[in-house]
Amino acid sequence: xxxxxxxxxxxxxxxxxxxxxxxxxxxxxxxxxxxxxxxxxxxxxxxxxxxxxxxxxxxxxxxxxxxxxxxxxxxxxxxxxxxxxxxxxxxxxxxxxxxxxxxxxxxxxxxxxxxxxxxxxxxxxxxxxxxxxxxxxxxxxxxxxxxxx
Numbered sequence: 001x002x003x004x005x006x007x008x009x010x011x012x013x014x015x016x017x018x019x020x021x022x023x024x025x026x027x028x029x030x031x032x033x034x035x036x037x038x039x040x041x042x043x044x045x046x047x048x049x050x051x052x053x054x055x056x057x058x059x060x061x062x063x064x065x066x067x068x069x070x071x072x073x074x075x076x077x078x079x080x081x082x083x084x085x086x087x088x089x090x091x092x093x094x095x096x097x098x099x100x101x102x103x104x105x106x107x108x109x110x111x112x113x114x115x116x117x118x119x120x121x122x123x124x125x126x127x128x129x130x131x132x133x134x135x136x137x138x139x140x141x142x143x144x145x146x147x148x149x
Contacts, residue, residue: 005112013099015097015099016095016098018094019125020126021094023092037087040107040110041112049080051079051105054080079102082100083098090137094137115128119127128145
């Protein structure tokens with residue numbers, strides 16, 4: 001099953017991510033999705049999604065005996081995810097609020113890749129919506145949002 005991926009208007013400091021399941025998810029499926037988002041957040045909180053320091057990726061043709069440049073790593077600005085709300089479930093929808101902070105777009109790519117990999121193998125997802133609002137489930141200002149309209 002192919003999961004449709006759509007980007008809407010994104011405020012990196014106040015972003016909603018929506019998942020639509022093929023059917024109402026079981027507790028086991030919810031637990032699996034919760035684990036993906038929790039892991040994603042921990043890596044983001046620790047600065048793992050910093051596209052300015054991808055030395056191994058840039059040298060991926062030959063990683064054996066690669067010289068890692070600590071000076072280069074220290075010279076880039078931090079890219080840290082600020083906060084993540086709890087996943088909420090309603091019918092065949094799930095949503096999660098996130099403050100992406102200064103993380104780079106690679107954070108979204110990693111989440112998409114993870115969800116694409118488990119789709120069909122563990123859960124059946126029909127849509128991933130990043131940003132914007134969902135007419136089926138109105139949003140409120142998240143209490144953890146640093147910048148509220």
